[in-house]
Amino acid sequence: MTAAAPPVTPPVTPRVGLFATCLVDLYRPSVGFAAASLLEQAGCEVFVPRAQVCCGQPAYNAGDRANAAAIARQTINLFEGFDYIVAPSGSCAGMLRRHYPDLLSDDPQYATRAQSVADKTWELIVFLTDVRGWTDIDASWPASVTYHDACSGLRELGVKNQPRQLLEKVEGLELRELEAADVCCGFGGTFCIKYPEVSGAMVDNKVDEIVATGAATVLSGDLGCLMNIAGRLSRRGEAVEARHMAEILAGPAIGPAIGRTADSDGGKA
Amino acid sequence: MAHQISLDFSKNAARAQADTDLQSALAKLQRDTRLARSIITGRLPEFEDLRDRAVAIKDHTLANLDHYLETFEANVTDAGGHVHWCNDAGGARETILQICRDSDAKIVGKGKSMVSEEIALNDYLIAHGLEVVETDLGEYILQLRGETPSHVVMPAIHLKKEQIAETFRDHHTTLDPDRPLDVPRDMTEEARAKLREKFLAADVGITGANMLIAETGSIVVVTNEGNGDLTQTLPRVHIVIAAIEKVVPRVEDALSILRILARSATGQEITCYTTFATGPKRPDDLDGPEEFHLILLDNGRTKLLEGAFRDVLRCIRCGACQSACPVYGAVGGHAYGGVYGGPIGAVLTPALDGIDKAWPLPEASSFCGNCEAVCPMRIPLPGLMRRWRDIAHNEKLNKAGARRGLALWAWAARRPALYRLGARIALRLLKTFGGRRGYLRRVPLAGGWTTARDLPAPEGGTFIDLWQKENLGKTQGNTTGKTGS
Ligand code: SF4
Numbered sequence: 145m146t147a148a149a150p151p152v153t154p155p156v157t158p159r160v161g162l163f164a165t166c167l168v169d170l171y172r173p174s175v176g177f178a179a180a181s182l183l184e185q186a187g188c189e190v191f192v193p194r195a196q197v198c199c200g201q202p203a204y205n206a207g208d209r210a211n212a213a214a215i216a217r218q219t220i221n222l223f224e225g226f227d228y229i230v231a232p233s234g235s236c237a238g239m240l241r242r243h244y245p246d247l248l249s250d251d252p253q254y255a256t257r258a259q260s261v262a263d264k265t266w267e268l269i270v271f272l273t274d275v276r277g278w279t280d281i282d283a284s285w286p287a288s289v290t291y292h293d294a295c296s297g298l299r300e301l302g303v304k305n306q307p308r309q310l311l312e313k314v315e316g317l318e319l320r321e322l323e324a325a326d327v328c329c330g331f332g333g334t335f336c337i338k339y340p341e342v343s344g345a346m347v348d349n350k351v352d353e354i355v356a357t358g359a360a361t362v363l364s365g366d367l368g369c370l371m372n373i374a375g376r377l378s379r380r381g382e383a384v385e386a387r388h389m390a391e392i393l394a395g396p397a398i399g400p401a402i403g404r405t406a407d408s409d410g411g412k413a
Numbered sequence: 414m415a416h417q418i419s420l421d422f423s424k425n426a427a428r429a430q431a432d433t434d435l436q437s438a439l440a441k442l443q444r445d446t447r448l449a450r451s452i453i454t455g456r457l458p459e460f461e462d463l464r465d466r467a468v469a470i471k472d473h474t475l476a477n478l479d480h481y482l483e484t485f486e487a488n489v490t491d492a493g494g495h496v497h498w499c500n501d502a503g504g505a506r507e508t509i510l511q512i513c514r515d516s517d518a519k520i521v522g523k524g525k526s527m528v529s530e531e532i533a534l535n536d537y538l539i540a541h542g543l544e545v546v547e548t549d550l551g552e553y554i555l556q557l558r559g560e561t562p563s564h565v566v567m568p569a570i571h572l573k574k575e576q577i578a579e580t581f582r583d584h585h586t587t588l589d590p591d592r593p594l595d596v597p598r599d600m601t602e603e604a605r606a607k608l609r610e611k612f613l614a615a616d617v618g619i620t621g622a623n624m625l626i627a628e629t630g631s632i633v634v635v636t637n638e639g640n641g642d643l644t645q646t647l648p649r650v651h652i653v654i655a656a657i658e659k660v661v662p663r664v665e666d667a668l669s670i671l672r673i674l675a676r677s678a679t680g681q682e683i684t685c686y687t688t689f690a691t692g693p694k695r696p697d698d699l700d701g702p703e704e705f706h707l708i709l710l711d712n713g714r715t716k717l718l719e720g721a722f723r724d725v726l727r728c729i730r731c732g733a734c735q736s737a738c739p740v741y742g743a744v745g746g747h748a749y750g751g752v753y754g755g756p757i758g759a760v761l762t763p764a765l766d767g768i769d770k771a772w773p774l775p776e777a778s779s780f781c782g783n784c785e786a787v788c789p790m791r792i793p794l795p796g797l798m799r800r801w802r803d804i805a806h807n808e809k810l811n812k813a814g815a816r817r818g819l820a821l822w823a824w825a826a827r828r829p830a831l832y833r834l835g836a837r838i839a840l841r842l843l844k845t846f847g848g849r850r851g852y853l854r855r856v857p858l859a860g861g862w863t864t865a866r867d868l869p870a871p872e873g874g875t876f877i878d879l880w881q882k883e884n885l886g887k888t889q890g891n892t893t894g895k896t897g898s
Contacts, residue, residue, distance in 0.1 A: 156504075163524075164876045164880075165879065168876055169836065169875045169876040169877055170836055170839065170840065170868065170875060171871045171872065172871070172872050173872055173874060173875065173876035173879050173880075175876075176876035176879075176880065177876070177879075177880070179528055180880070192876075192877065192880045192881075194829075194833075194877055194881060194882070195829035195830075196829070197826045197829050197832050197876070199825050200826070202656070202822060202823075203819060203822075203823050204542060204779060204799070205799060205802065206800030206802060206811075206819050207799070207803040207804070207805055207806030207807070207811075208806050208813070208819060208820075208823065209803055211819075211820075211826075211827070212612060214823075214827050215823070215827060216828050218827065218829070238483065247660075248865050253731065255544070260858075269537075295779070295780070295781035295782055296780075296782070297783070298782075298819075299782035299785070299786055300782065311892075314889060324447060325784070326782075327739055328739045328779050328781030328783065330739070330779060331779065331813075332778070332779025332780055333779075333780070334782065334815070334819075335776075335777075335778065335779045336861065336862065337778070337861030337862055338776060338777075338815065338861060339426065339740075339776075339777055340861045340862070340864035340865050341423075341426060341427055341864065341865070342740055342743050342744060342777065343779070343865060343897075344864060344865025344866070345430060345743040346739050346740075346743060346779070347865060347866065348865075349739075371868075371869050372866060374869050375852070375862070375865075375866030375867045375868055375869055376865060376866040378852040378866070378867040378869070379854075379865070379866050380849075381869050399872070400851070402869045403851040403852045403867070403869030403870060403889035404851045405851045407872070408796070
């Protein structure tokens with residue numbers, strides 16, 4: 145495995161700040177626990193700063209740069225002391241990695257700190273493969289899955305082969321590719337609320353393709369996309385379940401799929 | 414269909430989504446585009462290098478734009494042509510009308526030109542007594558239907574072939590009403606026959622230009638139908654209308670850009686016709702126009718050159734960003750209002766028409782980034798849309814409700830302890846709506862979400878709280894000690 149940008153002397157047990165993301169915090173703590181477990185399996189010491197909130201993307205993408213910058217400074221204060229910052233989301237990791245430096249480029253106190261935070265921020269799966277050198281994984285999931293490439297991870301961070309490479313190694317798992325895995329699901333943060341019909345058409349296309357694969361579960365690396373997809377699956381009454389990548393990889397304690405309850409239909413199809 | 418306005422994007426989109434003909438045309442475009450793209454990029458390993466080279470050419474030209482425009486002008490003049498510098502749409506229209514009048518023109522043949530759409534040239538010339546005939550097949554169809562282009566290189570992509578056949582039957586009334594018009598070929602031949610008459614009768618030909626070459630004073634026009642050549646060589650007078658950012662320094666620069674243009678636009682390696690033309694007919698030339706006029710249009714470009722939107726001037730109007738955009742794919746080009754739809758429209762229309770008249774366009778993007786990924790000129794389209802959002806936010810143009818919601822959220826997000834409390838309250842509230850079921854169908858204040866989808870119920874408890882319960886002590890693990898409450 146190639147490590148994309150390893151520190152000169154990688155710490156033996158790196159201290160990793162887990163940026164859980166606001167959606168995981170609020171909606172699906174199990175993804176946070178799965179991420180932490182994977183990081184520990186990868187030999188990291190995991191910390192979860194309690195004052196973490198959100199990466200600031202809602203403000204940044206709404207044109208509210210002042211609030212976005214304030215939230216970015218907050219995140220930097222909180223996380224800059226770790227060896228790495230890891231998020232179970234390409235979108236939020238992308239915000240720290242690609243956009244904090246731009247957002248704070250005019251701030252003399254924060255410009256270089258933003259860059260240093262950017263340089264050590266990783267999306268979870270890429271961190272495992274490209275930084276920690278994982279090529280194999282000890283997990284099993286005896287069912288068919290399909291995988292949606294979440295846009296920010298894919299196009300801002302190049303998350304594409306890494307998750308597939310690990311999924312291939314999951315015992316019993318059969319990956320059925322979508323016809324257009326890299327087309328947006330229509331989430332787009334507040335876009336899906338501001339333009340619900342357009343977003344609805346986009347997620348409908350995505351759901352059509354997911355159903356067409358016949359897979360029992362759809363996986364992705366971003367909870368926003370997954371909630372969008374799961375919500376549409378549910379509205380259409382489809383049986384396909386939605387789960388975050390980390391849940392499958394971390395095993396074995398797996399709870400109900402997104403939006404499912406233990407008594408509704410929790411198990412694997 | 415009446416021209417739609419950008420401020421009504423949501424309404425326009427809803428209408429577009431209800432239009433089943435449009436929807437099937439758009440679905441086909443998206444399928445074809447995906448396929449074509451995978452083929453071209455697969456066949457040309459150096460595609461990425463070519464993109465870099467094209468970007469470098471344009472950036473260099475834009476940094477020295479005055480120099481190259483003046484060189485271009487000098488070389489056009491040397492070749493016997495005339496260059497007319499026009500600041501805005503009005504000036505360009507008047508100049509063109511005057512040239513037509515000076516040559517006693519009655520019939521004007523027109524090649525496809527997005528810039529002529531920008532200045533609404535056809536309506537103006539027609540209002541002043543000229544007959545204007547679009548000679549590009551797509552544009553010709555649109556002219557018959559009274560519509561505007563919905564895509565920069567495939568102007569009639571929003572139409573199905575049955576609709577086009579119907580338009581031809583309605584307008585070509587001298588032909589046998591029972592003639593077959595089932596396959597595109599029938600329609601192409603019919604249009605060709607109709608247009609031939611016009612090519613021969615036209616006094617003036619107006620075309621756009623894909624590029625202007627400074628070192629030779631040449632224009633480059635690419636088409637797939639050859640109509641551009643007939644439009645520029647048959648009439649007595651050839652008028653070219655081009656915006657100032659079309660200039661490139663040398664012939665070899667034009668060739669570099671040509672290598673990515675057709676590939677990005679239609680998935681072709683090269684278009685059927687690529688024509689380089691310089692000035693009017695020389696004494697021993699066999700054909701060509703007697704007069705050659707070049708309208709160099711600014712229309713807001715120099716303003717873009719100075720500011721944050723400069724990168725958009727690299728655009729070569731290939732339309733790749735439109736074909737690849739899922740929002741464009743859901744609503745088509747007309748819903749954007751303005752002249753340009755899709756991502757390039759979301760960046761350019763606010764510049765051309767004013768952000769106060771177009772703020773919904775840059776908002777109508779999920780920022781999936783596919784436009785930037787396919788743009789041969791590597792224009793950071795989402796980033797530029799975000800710039801417009803910054804401006805719209807500062808000028809308070811967007812919806813008050815959305816602004817209030819954001820302000821409240823940001824206020825809490827800047828106060829972690831309070832945010833934590835708010836998160837707990839929100840979860841408790843959601844629980845009361847959700848009951849034991851895993852999905853919520855209706856949630857107060859989340860109407861936009863639940864229009865199209867259910868809201869997955871939260872698992873229960875916030876991650877931070879749960880983690881702290883399980884890992885007391887570890888939450889203090891940051892070096893600054895600022896761990897919030
Ligand atoms: S912005 Fe890029 S992709 Fe879109 S039309 Fe211009 S050059 Fe083509």
